[in-house]
Amino acid sequence: MDNNDKCKRGNLSRRDFLKTMGAAGLATAGLSACVGGGDGNQSTAVGEPTGEMTLRTNPTTGDKVSLLGFGMMRLPSVGGKSAREGNEEIDQEMVNAMVDYALEHGVNYFDTSPAYCQGMSERATGIALARHPRDKYFIATKLSNFAPSTWTREASIEMYRNSFRELQTDHIDYLLLHSVGNSGMETFKARYLDNGILDFLLQERKEGRIRNLGFSYHGDVEVFDFLLSKHDEYKWDFVQIQLNYLDWKFAEQINPRNVNADYLYGELLKRGIPAIIMEPLLGGRLSNVPDNIVAQLKGRDPESSVASWAFRFAGSFPGVLCVLSGMTRMEHLRDNLRTYSPLRPLTDEEFAFLQHTAEMMMQFETIPCNDCKYCMPCPYGVDIPAVLLHYNKCLNEGNIPSSSQDPHYREARRAFLVGYDRSVPRLRQASHCIGCGQCAPHCPQSIDIPKELHRIDRYVEQLKQETL
């Protein structure tokens, strides 16, 4: 509790600092005091987290929310991978063990959706959480009526009610309109306005079955601005946005259809709406980084993981209520617990250092895929994220030769092609993308998936035919 209080005391000055920082790049003191307070309790790079989890307070309900939230999107399967890969079942025992461990170490926010893990996440979450007293944790779930077949009022309400059954609860602590902004304003209207679902949810909040109502946002900024402009009417209790040190300033540069996180966060801060952070690690792209970035981050703090930098970045903003992490393995959980038990907020100098790191990362033309698998399943069997991630991996490892004259052309070619067959079965490779475009509207990162797959396929052909 001590740490928590200390951090709260630092809140005001830090808020001001970050606000100005975001706007003008100015820096004030104020952070270091809190950093000093946290240092004493800081855990080592391995082993059990020892300190207390940093907590943040929800201004409307007064909920004391753990800074680390457990994202239930990448749950482990019995085969040990994420349950969204292949068609294996969720490893419920492992989920139970991780949930128990998380609760034990102060995590109390669990975020799921009817869509996650091929629709199996809510049930697994419900089973794991029902073994604990209901007042020890907060449940967040979403109304994931993406498919046009679920746009009717009846289908949407049925999806909402089903969440209660799956999660074995009579109230949802945090309910979100899921991924508004994908496919623009028209789709948003069809999903939530024309069918009266938003009004229905507001009524449910009034009646206490929803304690906090918010939305998660990706894509078209028009929807984000529209919903915030209606804040006086809807009274959003929270908003979930994508924020990390790469998207802070570079989201628009990576993809013109997206919006920089500093804008999103700034808009929320202006209105005093708490932010919940998703993709703090970009689906692992900020932990699995090119070698020179690893050297840079590790060089500064050899005992901390690469991922911990990304979590410290997201957690250092005072307007952030909770930072979600989709954890597949116990090691992920442990590492994140160490980072936030308690949080060592970034100093202004470290903040600048991460912005510099982001600039370095921008030199790699990584495809911004976070492996969320919203695009899947491809009706023609292509394993879209696996193809994109393989390309990114090769990019990080320097195995994308640009010409046959490159010094390590033969090794790089072999690594790319052999690795390709390993990561993606031949029948699921990019050559089988017919360009029907059914995946593209589902991508929260607005990647033009068919274009990227065809580009990679052309590159593979060049490698195979040696015509580079």
Place this chain on the structure above:
Amino acid sequence: MTLAILFFVAVTLLFLDFTGTIHAWLGWVAKVQFLPALLAVNTGVVIALVLLTLLAGRVYCSVICPLGVFQDVVSWLSGRRRKKKWRFTYSRPLPWLRCTVLVLFVAAMLAGVGSFVALLDPYSAYGRIASNLFAPVYAWGNNALAWMAERADSYAFYETSVWMRGLPTLVIAIVTLVVVVVLAWRGGRTYCNTVCPVGTVLGFLSRFALFRVSIDADKCKECGLCARKCKASCIDVKNHTIDYSRCVDCMDCLDACRHDALHYKRHKQNAALDVNGNGKAGDEGVDSSRRTFLTVTAAVAASEALKAQEKKVDGGLAVIEDKVAPKRATRIVPPGAEGQKHFYQHCTGCQLCVSVCPNEVLRPSTGLLTLMQPEMSYERGYCRPECNKCSEVCPAGAIKPITVADKVSTHIGHAVWVKKNCVPLTDGVECGNCARHCPVGAIQMVPSNPSDPASVKIPVVNDERCIGCGACENLCPARPFSAIYVEGYEKHHID
């Protein structure tokens, strides 16, 4: 002996290697095989082999022929197993059987019944055994290494798929293996000296060989050790004669003789040739219990066994149905084969090309007349533009060497569109995957409704450009039957 093992290992490696690297070094050991060389009209090799036999006897059979060496290995194992070092006995020759087989063989060759030729050719028989039965084991071993390499983040090994290319050929390989192993286990080179047509031809020549093993009747004590060491069962001790048509010049007898009566030397013209009749028919020692022979599990085609999916929201993989081969009016044979007639007349069905094809296109055909001789089909891959592996390895000249540049201008067939399967029409989505992957730009996408330029696009094939590589058929999203498939040409043409 050492040389024989080297040849044997080299040929076996040829069939096991799926990377195509060994052929550059060892490809010649397949090209010096007798029948393939004969069919390839590889005059140099045939003359060399004939001269070798006329000079030194059937050295070919004991050193170069992989099936011969394989029989020696089996026989040696049998000797070890039965603890019998002196396990052979003289047996009478069976010239009528040998000649009948040879006559049938030549007749089949002239009549173009490739399947019968392929069945009896010793090199091809061994090739089938190696590629159908040994190669899967080798590939599985490789895959185990690849599995480990993957976990060690090494790219030294990569996984390769093990699949059954053709059931009849697999069965024939198993039957051949069992027959050869049984014969070799019991009596050494029985197969070579009763069935093998190459053995018969070379045996005829070796009767006139310059250098032969001969028995010095003065020194011979008729102890019979040499006969019991002779895997060809061709030494008649009683009459001090050797049947040179059956002797494979292994020289085992020379070491066996304790009286210095056997020598390998220049033969005097008037010496007795083979003797028919007055040798005692050897009673074959068939006492030992028969062991169960290698039971090699058939390679089950690695079809992706995916369970049907329930509710899929995010994540998950759509089930991919296996492709099924369309009925082709004309078979497809690889570039370099010039056409079906040339191909099937020259192919000895050794499966070397089948085992080396990295794209899993070649497989043995099942037609009666061309049984075991390969054909192409595009369910698992297509004839990739950068590959000419099969033409590099073919020892029989059935697939002539062809450069990669020539290959992509050789028309081996043409694509045919099947309207009812085409995805733009059945699913109403944009596709064009065939056009996108055509290496020669033979496919264009045009509006399905000529009067409406905005209608979904369908492929049209320019037959003049199409080379029949099958990229379109293989990558067509329609399953199990593709909406575009390749019909072969009887005769290939080059532009």
